[in-house]
Amino acid sequence: MNETAATPIRVTPPYNRLGLDYHNIPPRKIAGLITDAHTHAHNVDLTRAFLRAADDYSIGRIWTMAPLEDVDAMQAAFPGRFEFIAIPKWQELSSQASFIDDWLRRLDGFRAKGSRLMKFHAAPGTQKRMGMDLDHPQLQRVMKHAWNLGFHFMTHVGDPKDWFGPDKKYKPSDGHKSFAEQFAMLDRMLEQYPGRTHLGAHMGGSVEVLDALGDRLDRFAHYRIDSSATKWMVRGIAQQPVPRVREFFIRYQQRILFGSDLVVGDKYNYDHYASRYWVHQQLWETSYDGPSPIEDPDAPGGVAALKGLNLPASVLERIYRTNAEEFFNP
Ligand SMILES: [Zn+2]
Structure with a gap:
């Protein structure tokens, strides 16, 4: 007789280890969007499903990195909701002149549709796949073109600190820069x-090293x-003393x-989307101190500790709204 057959196996989805009801939205510490x-x-249909969770968690304006081909349909379906961040055709990522030329044309296209911000993805893996970092003449060409069009800049530099090292994802022997070395090209830009x-x-790729991040913010007023x-933020914050991280957020x-x-x-459902907003809410607004409901393979035992910063309402006001509103007109 197979006794286990009678016992229902509880399948814990990776976005909800704790069996939370994400439709039961905790009260927000501050009002407004x-x-x-x-x-x-x-993609309009996929975005509609995402917006059900975003609406429930008081998310108003959304900045997105959608392909240029999606912009018109998104603007028509969700007027005024999205800010479009200009991106290249990632699927064709390379250092070939054809990829760069296409990127320049896309910048023109995004700009014509009202985009004000453009992004460089310079994570170690991307640098390797492109065969370029931010100092590369081809990327410098893209930067100058974007500058001439009036774009502001966004960069992804670095990756979680724990991913760097001889036995890690980013091995120096595979030609990767070290964690610290990632940031020299950013400083130059x-x-x-x-x-x-x-x-x-x-967090500028440096949530684990807040001193260096604070130093960069001090040196560059436009950063x-x-x-x-x-998951990265949850892990990065929990591995440091909460008062130290809280002080950083208040200072900056x-x-x-x-x-x-x-x-x-x-492949994503309501609970997946809502789980991220739920966790962020705990992280910034509360003193939550317990396991994260989101499974995290990079955390010890796959379970990350979630430690809330309980930021003051006036700080949340800035981080949630005002800084975004002022971003394009500092
Ligand atoms: Zn992203």
Whole structure:
């Protein structure tokens, strides 16, 4: 007799280890709508499903990296809701002149549709696949073209600190720069274009090393950072003393924009989207101290500790709204 057959196996989805009801939205610490300055919403139908969760969690304006081909349909379906961040055709990523030429044409196209911000993805893996980093003459060409069109800049530099090292994802022997070395090219770009606002995705890639990040923010008045990448932020914050991180957010409250990094796709459901907003809410607004409901293969045992910063309402006001509103007119 197979006794286990009678026992229902509880399948825990990776976005809800704790069996939470994400439709039961915790009260917000401040009223009003929040701007999510970092998403990958695209495709009208898929975005509609995503917006059900975004609406429930008080997300208003959304900045997204959608392909140029999706912009008209998104603008027609969701008038005024989205800010479109100009991106290249990632699927054809290379250092070939044809990819760069296409990127320049896309910048023209995005600009004509009202885009004001353009993004360089310079994570270690992308640098390797492109065969280029931010110093490469071809990317410098893209930068100058974007500058001439009036774009502000966004960069993804670095990746979680734990991914760097001889036994890690980014081995020096595979030609990757070290964690610390990622940022030299960013500093050069910040020096080169002081006249435009520059948004560093994922806490500028440096949530684990806040001293260096604070130093960069002090040196470059036009540098801003977003709080996106849920699992990375949760891990990065929990591994440091909460008062230290909280103090950083209060000190740099005018420089941080709320972002989720939610990617829209047909494999994702309401609970997946809502889980990210739920966790961010705990992280910024509460003193939550317990396991994260989101499974995290990079955390010890796959379970990350979630430690809330319980930021003051006035700081949330800036991070959730004002900094995004002021971004294009600093
Ligand atoms: Zn992203």
